[in-house]
Amino acid sequence: MRNSFLIAKRELGSFFSSAIFYVITVVFLLLYSFIYFQILNFFSFQSLQAAQVRGMDLGLNLNDMVIQPAFHNMAVILLLMIPIVTMRSFAEEKKGKTFTLLLSSPIHLKEIVFGKFLACWGVLTVMILLSSYSIAFLFMIGRPEIGPALTGYLGILLMSGCFVAVGILASSLTDNQIVAAALSFGFMLFMWVVGWGAQAAGPNIGPILEYLSLIDHLERFLKGIVDSSDVFYYLSFMFFALFLTHRVLDSNRWR
Amino acid sequence: MIEVENLSKFYGPRLAVNNLNFTVSQGEVVGFLGPNGAGKTTTMNILCCILPASRGTARICGFDIFEQSMEIRKTIGYLPENPPVYLDMTVDDYLQFAAAVRGVAGKKIAAAADRALEKCGLKDVRRRLIGKLSKGYQQRVGLAQALIHDPKILILDEPTTGLDPLQIMEIRKLIQDLASSHTIILSSHILPEVSQICQRVVIINEGEIAAIDSLEGLTASLRKTERLRLRVRSANDDVLQSLKALEGTLSVQQEDDSAFIVESPLGSPFQDKVARLALDREWGIVELSSASMTLEDIFLKLTTEEKELAE
Ligand SMILES: Nc1ncnc2c1ncn2[C@@H]1O[C@H](COP(=O)(O)OP(=O)(O)O)[C@@H](O)[C@H]1O
Ligand SMILES: [Mg+2]
Numbered sequence: 001m002r003n004s005f006l007i008a009k010r011e012l013g014s015f016f017s018s019a020i021f022y023v024i025t026v027v028f029l030l031l032y033s034f035i036y037f038q039i040l041n042f043f044s045f046q047s048l049q050a051a052q053v054r055g056m057d058l059g060l061n062l063n064d065m066v067i068q069p070a071f072h073n074m075a076v077i078l079l080l081m082i083p084i085v086t087m088r089s090f091a092e093e094k095k096g097k098t099f100t101l102l103l104s105s106p107i108h109l110k111e112i113v114f115g116k117f118l119a120c121w122g123v124l125t126v127m128i129l130l131s132s133y134s135i136a137f138l139f140m141i142g143r144p145e146i147g148p149a150l151t152g153y154l155g156i157l158l159m160s161g162c163f164v165a166v167g168i169l170a171s172s173l174t175d176n177q178i179v180a181a182a183l184s185f186g187f188m189l190f191m192w193v194v195g196w197g198a199q200a201a202g203p204n205i206g207p208i209l210e211y212l213s214l215i216d217h218l219e220r221f222l223k224g225i226v227d228s229s230d231v232f233y234y235l236s237f238m239f240f241a242l243f244l245t246h247r248v249l250d251s252n253r254w255r
Numbered sequence: 256m257i258e259v260e261n262l263s264k265f266y267g268p269r270l271a272v273n274n275l276n277f278t279v280s281q282g283e284v285v286g287f288l289g290p291n292g293a294g295k296t297t298t299m300n301i302l303c304c305i306l307p308a309s310r311g312t313a314r315i316c317g318f319d320i321f322e323q324s325m326e327i328r329k330t331i332g333y334l335p336e337n338p339p340v341y342l343d344m345t346v347d348d349y350l351q352f353a354a355a356v357r358g359v360a361g362k363k364i365a366a367a368a369d370r371a372l373e374k375c376g377l378k379d380v381r382r383r384l385i386g387k388l389s390k391g392y393q394q395r396v397g398l399a400q401a402l403i404h405d406p407k408i409l410i411l412d413e414p415t416t417g418l419d420p421l422q423i424m425e426i427r428k429l430i431q432d433l434a435s436s437h438t439i440i441l442s443s444h445i446l447p448e449v450s451q452i453c454q455r456v457v458i459i460n461e462g463e464i465a466a467i468d469s470l471e472g473l474t475a476s477l478r479k480t481e482r483l484r485l486r487v488r489s490a491n492d493d494v495l496q497s498l499k500a501l502e503g504t505l506s507v508q509q510e511d512d513s514a515f516i517v518e519s520p521l522g523s524p525f526q527d528k529v530a531r532l533a534l535d536r537e538w539g540i541v542e543l544s545s546a547s548m549t550l551e552d553i554f555l556k557l558t559t560e561e562k563e564l565a566e
Contacts, residue, residue, distance in 0.1 A: 097335065106358045
């Protein structure tokens with residue numbers, strides 16, 4: 001564990017001392033904020049209309065009409081940004097030959113993999129939590145429920161953990177960062193939409209595909225429900241991707 | 256200290272290292288000599304437990320490379336072919352990181368980093384970014400990284416390739432200083448380098464050991480002739496013919512436009528003869544020197560002689 005933190009610490013240092021982190025964070029926040037205020041604008045327009053036409057408050061819900069769609073959009077932006085965060089992790093070490101330092105050190109491969117994961121997930125957590133200003137803003141202008149906002153963040157963080165694990169797996173497959181980013185983007189998107197095949201796949205395989213889909217598990221979090229099966233799904237997804245990463249790196253040595 | 260037994264390594268179907276056997280005892284400095292692709296890096300990677308051997312094994316300080324790789328990693332300092340430095344870190348940060356991953360205890364890290372900086376002459380650049388340093392300094396940082404945990408054994412893979420002559424001298428000097436307190440394996444494809452630093456050489460070619468000997472033994476067994484290089488201003492066919500006609504000449508080869516290599520029996524004062532001839536004929540001597548045996552020559556000798564014996 002100490003070794004994983006060492007790896008993660010170095011990795012974070014390199015994130016924060018380079019432009020990558022700041023560029024990604026700013027782009028993420030700008031995109032998110034733009035979409036978020038569109039949603040908010042649309043909401044106030046609708047509630048104004050509702051008040052004029054019906055002459056009464058329909059109880060349009062900030063949680064359902066602002067926070068939930070905001071989280072959905074955030075998930076999409078993350079899908080696009082995470083490959084850029086994770087693509088470096090192993091590809092750069094291999095290309096720059098620094099991986100030999102880690103491989104010849106008395107640390108286990110799994111500690112290295114976990115350290116890389118921690119660092120990237122940490123960066124993502126910082127980025128994601130910075131977006132919470134928008135939710136705080138809602139509390140200043142209205143009275144949303146806090147529960148679903150918090151579980152929403154939990155779900156988003158877990159889902160990004162899965163994205164990160166996939167990104168790291170992709171990065172372990174190559175020494176080319178672009179290839180790593182492309183691979184992880186493709187695989188993430190696939191895991192996102194795999195549930196769409198449920199209907200075509202019929203009653204046997206359909207539910208399995210639906211269960212596998214990354215985004216379907218987010219829904220209950222956004223509604224304020226923390227279901228242990230969803231948490232279990234995300235955690236085992238991460239574990240499995242990291243396990244594969246370990247296998248890939250280990251088999252590189254044996255070939 | 257290092258015992259290598261029947262070590263072989265396949266990359267897929269390709270045999271990169273074939274059945275190596277050698278030992279290195281404590282305090283020795285052994286040169287690993289071979290052309291590119293001979294299998295030097297592969298062997299070193301196996302000794303450092305980065306790659307597993309396909310067959311055979313090795314023991315380092317009594318530890319087995321398969322069973323006790325963690326212990327071995329703690330006793331070895333490794334400088335790979337390309338220094339494993341993070342270009343976006345400062346020298347200080349990098350060495351502290353290296354110390355920590357190499358297992359130096361938290362409280363001792365600062366002292367270990369200081370010691371390595373001192374030994375490798377890096378004090379002045381400790382706060383600089385590694386990416387901004389010259390190749391020679393980056394190599395020193397790589398060396399400092401290999402020393403950081405005060406290992407008993409140093410494995411250095413071509414520590415001077417890609418450096419300019421001054422940097423090469425500095426790095427060699429550093430290695431010579433380290434030789435007094437460490438067991439060192441050093442790979443190179445440059446013979447003079449090995450002859451300056453090492454007591455013993457393992458010559459490896461196409462994955463197999465071609466010879467293991469002390470340096471004197473090796474050169475003595477191989478140098479059966481003297482070789483002279485004569486470079487003149489007005490080179491022509493006449494020069495070649497006259498040199499060939501000189502009494503005692505074994506062979507003459509034209510090296511390039513103006514230089515000739517004259518081979519003569521061991522111990523004959525051939526320099527004088529050649530010089531006199533050149534002066535008489537007014538060829539205009541530009542250079543007259545002993546053509547030192549290059550690694551390629553040794554290889555040619557070793558491999559061809561073996562073939563001759565086999566035939
Ligand atoms: N990762 C690898 N995969 C396949 N072949 C390799 C790999 N590394 C080295 N080789 C091959 O093994 C042989 C020995 O290489 P190497 O140990 O790097 O030689 P040296 O360090 O003496 O130049 C070479 O022919 C090289 O092409
Ligand atoms: Mg090599």
